[in-house]
Amino acid sequence: MALSYKARRRWALIILLIGMPLYIIFAIAGVALLFSYTGRPPIAIEFAIYVILGVVWVFPFKKVFMGVGQADPDVAPSDPQ
Incomplete structure (x- = not known):
């Protein structure tokens, strides 16, 4: 079932305000944990890992x-007077 425009906007906001900071924390912690065993790699490799993540x-x-920044397609346009 496809999400409605309003539902997509709400989910996009939740993902950006809650999910993204959590992802950043876990990505940094994961990379730090990985390199705690092997030692710090060259800065170019570390940069590439963070860009990919x-x-x-x-x-x-x-x-x-997709299309969250556009006008709501379900709303009929009003006649400008």
Whole structure:
């Protein structure tokens, strides 16, 4: 079942305000934990890991964010006078 426009807007807000900060915390903690065993890698590799993690999070939520910034397609346009 497809989400309505209002539901997608609400979920997008929840994802950005709650999910994103939690993802950042867990991503940083995970990378730090990984490198605590192996030692810190060169800065370019660490940067690449963070860039990849910064892009990967959006793919599962692509359908939620599609068209959220547009006008509500379910509302009929009013006649300007």
